Amino acid sequence: MSSGLFYAILGCALFALGLAATLLLREALRRVLAFNVMGSGGFLVFVGLAQRDGVVDPVPQAMVLTGIVVAVAATALALALLRRLEQTDAHEP
Amino acid sequence: MLIAWLIVLPLGWATLAWIAGPRRGAALAFGGVLVQTLLALALAREVAAHGPVAHAVGGWGAPLGIDLRADGLSALLIVLTQVVTLPLVLYTHAWLDAQDRDGAILWPLLGLLLAALHALFLSTDLFNLYVTLELLGLAAVALVASGGERAQLAAALRYLLASLVASGCYLLGVAIVYGVHGTVSLAALSAVLPAQPGTPTLLAGALMLIGLMIKTALFPFHAWLPAAHGSAAAPVSALLSALVVKASFYVILRLRLTVYTSWAEQLDWLPALLGGGAIVYGSWQALRAERLKMLIAYSTVAQLGYLFLLFPLLAVGEVALLAGALQILAHALAKAAMFAAAGIALLATGRDSVAGLASLAGALPLTWFAFGLAGMSLMGLPPSGGFLAKWLLIDAAIMREQWLMIVLVVASGLLAAAYVFRILSRAFRDAEHERAVALRRVPRSMEWVAFALAAASVLVGIEAGAIAELLGAGGVR
Amino acid sequence: MNADLVFDLVLGAGLLWSAAGALLGRDRYGAVILFIVFGLLMTLAWVRLAAPDIALAEAAIGAGLTGALLLDALGGDSAGTAQRGASRWLLLPLAGAIAILLAGALRGLPAPSGELREAVSAALAHSGVSHPVTAVLLNFRGYDTLLEVSVLLAALLGVLGAARDARPARLSAAPLLQAATRVLVPFMLLTAGYLLWAGAHRPGGAFQAAAVLAAGAVLLALVGMLGGWTRPALRTRLAIAAGPAVFLLVAAPSFERTLLLQLPPQHAGRLILLIEAALTLSLGFILAGLFLALLRGDTAGDGQA
Numbered sequence: 001m002s003s004g005l006f007y008a009i010l011g012c013a014l015f016a017l018g019l020a021a022t023l024l025l026r027e028a029l030r031r032v033l034a035f036n037v038m039g040s041g042g043f044l045v046f047v048g049l050a051q052r053d054g055v056v057d058p059v060p061q062a063m064v065l066t067g068i069v070v071a072v073a074a075t076a077l078a079l080a081l082l083r084r085l086e087q088t089d090a091h092e093p
Numbered sequence: 094m095l096i097a098w099l100i101v102l103p104l105g106w107a108t109l110a111w112i113a114g115p116r117r118g119a120a121l122a123f124g125g126v127l128v129q130t131l132l133a134l135a136l137a138r139e140v141a142a143h144g145p146v147a148h149a150v151g152g153w154g155a156p157l158g159i160d161l162r163a164d165g166l167s168a169l170l171i172v173l174t175q176v177v178t179l180p181l182v183l184y185t186h187a188w189l190d191a192q193d194r195d196g197a198i199l200w201p202l203l204g205l206l207l208a209a210l211h212a213l214f215l216s217t218d219l220f221n222l223y224v225t226l227e228l229l230g231l232a233a234v235a236l237v238a239s240g241g242e243r244a245q246l247a248a249a250l251r252y253l254l255a256s257l258v259a260s261g262c263y264l265l266g267v268a269i270v271y272g273v274h275g276t277v278s279l280a281a282l283s284a285v286l287p288a289q290p291g292t293p294t295l296l297a298g299a300l301m302l303i304g305l306m307i308k309t310a311l312f313p314f315h316a317w318l319p320a321a322h323g324s325a326a327a328p329v330s331a332l333l334s335a336l337v338v339k340a341s342f343y344v345i346l347r348l349r350l351t352v353y354t355s356w357a358e359q360l361d362w363l364p365a366l367l368g369g370g371a372i373v374y375g376s377w378q379a380l381r382a383e384r385l386k387m388l389i390a391y392s393t394v395a396q397l398g399y400l401f402l403l404f405p406l407l408a409v410g411e412v413a414l415l416a417g418a419l420q421i422l423a424h425a426l427a428k429a430a431m432f433a434a435a436g437i438a439l440l441a442t443g444r445d446s447v448a449g450l451a452s453l454a455g456a457l458p459l460t461w462f463a464f465g466l467a468g469m470s471l472m473g474l475p476p477s478g479g480f481l482a483k484w485l486l487i488d489a490a491i492m493r494e495q496w497l498m499i500v501l502v503v504a505s506g507l508l509a510a511a512y513v514f515r516i517l518s519r520a521f522r523d524a525e526h527e528r529a530v531a532l533r534r535v536p537r538s539m540e541w542v543a544f545a546l547a548a549a550s551v552l553v554g555i556e557a558g559a560i561a562e563l564l565g566a567g568g569v570r
Numbered sequence: 571m572n573a574d575l576v577f578d579l580v581l582g583a584g585l586l587w588s589a590a591g592a593l594l595g596r597d598r599y600g601a602v603i604l605f606i607v608f609g610l611l612m613t614l615a616w617v618r619l620a621a622p623d624i625a626l627a628e629a630a631i632g633a634g635l636t637g638a639l640l641l642d643a644l645g646g647d648s649a650g651t652a653q654r655g656a657s658r659w660l661l662l663p664l665a666g667a668i669a670i671l672l673a674g675a676l677r678g679l680p681a682p683s684g685e686l687r688e689a690v691s692a693a694l695a696h697s698g699v700s701h702p703v704t705a706v707l708l709n710f711r712g713y714d715t716l717l718e719v720s721v722l723l724a725a726l727l728g729v730l731g732a733a734r735d736a737r738p739a740r741l742s743a744a745p746l747l748q749a750a751t752r753v754l755v756p757f758m759l760l761t762a763g764y765l766l767w768a769g770a771h772r773p774g775g776a777f778q779a780a781a782v783l784a785a786g787a788v789l790l791a792l793v794g795m796l797g798g799w800t801r802p803a804l805r806t807r808l809a810i811a812a813g814p815a816v817f818l819l820v821a822a823p824s825f826e827r828t829l830l831l832q833l834p835p836q837h838a839g840r841l842i843l844l845i846e847a848a849l850t851l852s853l854g855f856i857l858a859g860l861f862l863a864l865l866r867g868d869t870a871g872d873g874q875a
Contacts, residue, residue: 003574003578003618003619004619005676006575006578006582007578007582007615007618007619008676009673009676010582010585010586010615012669012672012673012676013586013665013669013673014585014586014589015668015669015672016664016665016666016667016668016669016672017586017589017590017593017665017669018589018593019665019668020660020661020662020664020665020668021593021594021661021665023664024658024660024661024664025593025661029598029601029640029643029644030593030601033592033593033601033602033605033640034593036605036632036636037589037592037593037608040608040612040632043624044615044619045676047616047619047621047624048619049676049679050682051619051620052679052681052682053681053682053684055684055687056620056621056687057682057684057686057687058687058690058702058703058705058706059686059687059690059706059711061621061623061624061703061706062623062703062706062707062711063711063714064621064624065623065624065627065703065707065777066707066714066715066718068624068627068628068631068632069627069631069718069721069722069777070718070721071632072631072632072635072636072857072860073721073722073724073725073860074725075636075639076639076725076726076729076860076861077725077728077729077732079639079640079643079864080728080729080732080733080860080863080864081728081732082643083643083732083864084732084733084864
């Protein structure tokens with residue numbers, strides 16, 4: 001099995017783990033972690049599948065780079081909302 | 094050039110509004126949207142006269158570069174975006190003043206939201222669509238949360254998580270498509286995709302569809318919407334219900350028409366079934382809602398169900414598409430008007446209750462009338478745009494002998510009437526008690542905005558001919 | 571079994587283990603640490619996939635900045651809430667089922683056509699840079715990058731909006747750490763500058779450079795030399811807006827260049843460097859701002875940036 005395809009399948013496993021966790025877990029912080037795992041899985045599939053013949057492909061690499069940046073933006077916003085909720089709850093029990 | 098400026102302009106004034114600060118933000122927003130309106134109308138005229146307009150960004154051309162394309166449907170939706178937003182800018186300015194808040198965050202976010210909508214409607218590239226969906230989603234979440242109230246923060250977080258799961262599924266779909274076909278350009282894919290796509294492509298399609306259905310809040314993936322639209326600030330709710338949820342629906346429609354065409358006909362019943370469920374569930378919840386904005390939000394869930402009924406009817410031809418377009422237009426304007434009216438009620442009475450709106454009947458008749466007009470379009474009473482949309486839908490359903498669908502459309506009209514009348518009738522019953530409540534002054538401009546949006550929702554029916562011409566000449570398929 | 575496959579298997583196992591641990595572990599603090607480990611292992615995976623640009627970004631942004639955000643979000647509350655029993659036991663089987671469904675669909679695919687790769691190589695000479703990933707990111711698909719920068723700005727606006735009424739904070743000064751930081755930060759600036767310049771012909775570029783800048787800002791905040799933000803002042807707003815503004819100015823159509831983001835080949839290299847320089851500044855501020863806006867501190871700062 002080529003290295004690319006191996007990572008694509010690994011990516012499927014990570015995506016599945018992240019998706020199941022986002023759906024089933026209750027705590028918001030874990031769901032944010034889960035979404036990140038899901039995203040990382042998807043990125044691995046993106047590059048791994050495209051490079052399954054072992055040749056480097058810059059297009060999916062550029063797209064995944066964009067995806068990582070978008071993911072951190074979303075994570076930051078989610079954490080900010082989470083933090084503000086905790087602070088608001090703490091001030092008005 | 095028009096297309097390029099439709100992207101650059103909103104991003105530009107959003108950036109300027111961010112630098113310039115809250116005081117100049119409103120002026121920049123108004124000026125920007127005004128120019129955008131002119132650009133949008135010019136684009137629509139161009140498409141109606143000469144057919145779809147293409148724009149190869151950077152000069153490279155797909156699949157190496159990204160292509161933008163304005164056909165009848167996208168030009169129409171871009172015009173709709175301006176028609177809804179321009180009055181809402183005035184409304185928001187008055188609303189911020191009345192609440193004594195500044196728009197330092199709100200105006201730039203509005204510009205980014207509009208840029209995302211334009212970019213989405215014009216895109217022909219699966220990954221580019223992903224980025225536009227992300228921009229749209231984050232801007233929308235940020236707008237919901239910008240009020241700072243606990244309910245808004247909680248609703249925004251829920252919305253964000255749902256949106257991110259959806260984007261994750263969509264992105265995996267795109268990843269598989271690229272891996273199998275070597276391109277993410279819609280044009281290239283529609284050429285390359287055989288009549289019977291293999292399992293991987295089907296799986297990718299399912300993933301993308303699930304992601305987009307979550308973003309469109311199609312039953313049963315609707316759970317995030319009532320809280321988000323129901324607790325956000327009134328102008329934000331208006332934008333979300335009118336435009337943002339329609340964007341992901343547009344992407345589904347675009348994929349269905351361009352890439353997943355012939356064999357997908359077998360599966361068209363699935364979205365229609367879920368749409369039917371949305372109509373029933375959404376209407377029922379609207380009937381039970383105690384808070385006015387929640388009622389309107391559930392109504393959105395129901396009305397979005399309509400749009401999914403059109404998938405099995407696509408085979409009929411242009412009629413189905415025209416029905417869908419009219420439904421989008423009429424609902425967007427009516428819903429924006431309703432949320433605007435609800436916002437006025439909230440401002441005037443200090444309460445977000447169904448009874449609160451009722452108390453306005455005497456003191457703010459214009460607002461109450463606007464709500465009634467919007468309700469008329471939602472119910473599908475002639476001669477409103479909503480009526481024409483439902484009529485065409487029934488027409489197409491008859492042609493395809495989809496009897497259950499006709500029952501659903503008629504039933505939903507009756508259910509909509511039920512929840513609209515529920516509000517209006519309270520005015521007669523409760524007006525006596527409510528007159529004692531002191532009403533805050535509400536700026537006239539806000540009332541006129543609500544009225545204008547509601548009137549537009551009714552008048553859309555009259556312009557149906559021009560719309561049909563745009564769709565036809567634009568060559569949507 | 572060759573060495574490569576063994577390495578991949580071990581790495582794969584490590585990724586799955588750290589991910590599962592982060593999601594299912596009881597202790598929140600431990601979960602975040604495992605998540606950072608996951609990020610670092612992902613960096614190795616990207617190296618194995620011959621994607622050094624992604625590896626750099628993952629290390630700096632995915633593991634680094636996200637890790638800092640998470641640790642700051644935890645604050646003092648590191649005790650976990652016990653996960654509900656039923657859903658935990660359901661999770662692994664559900665994940666397994668989905669994984670098998672997905673992986674099964676990907677078997678037996680023919681080799682990729684490679685057309686797009688070849689198109690990139692063919693057009694590389696006219697793109698203004700010699701590193702293919704940078705060419706795709708800032709020229710061929712530069713429009714995506716323009717939108718992506720807007721996404722970051724939207725996220726920052728959201729974070730600032732949510733932080734509006736919070737009290738800004740400043741961590742207490744730690745003299746020894748401050749001295750060490752004073753030495754480190756200039757090196758970080760140099761590294762960022764190098765990454766920016768190098769991006770034209772080898773892995774690197776604006777995002778990686780900005781991540782290093784942001785890391786420097788986070789470091790300054792952690793030792794108490796920089797305070798939290800809630801209402802950025804005009805200078806900061808200009809710095810944040812510089813990237814999008816320059817990008818838009820270059821991208822906007824004019825009378826000679828009627829298309830969006832049309833970079834004439836003879837100037838493309840310089841224009842790309844210009845855009846990347848402005849982006850490095852802005853994205854550095856934005857990424858730092860995402861952290862600083864909600865800094866949980868010991869003393870109250872004034873919130874002005």
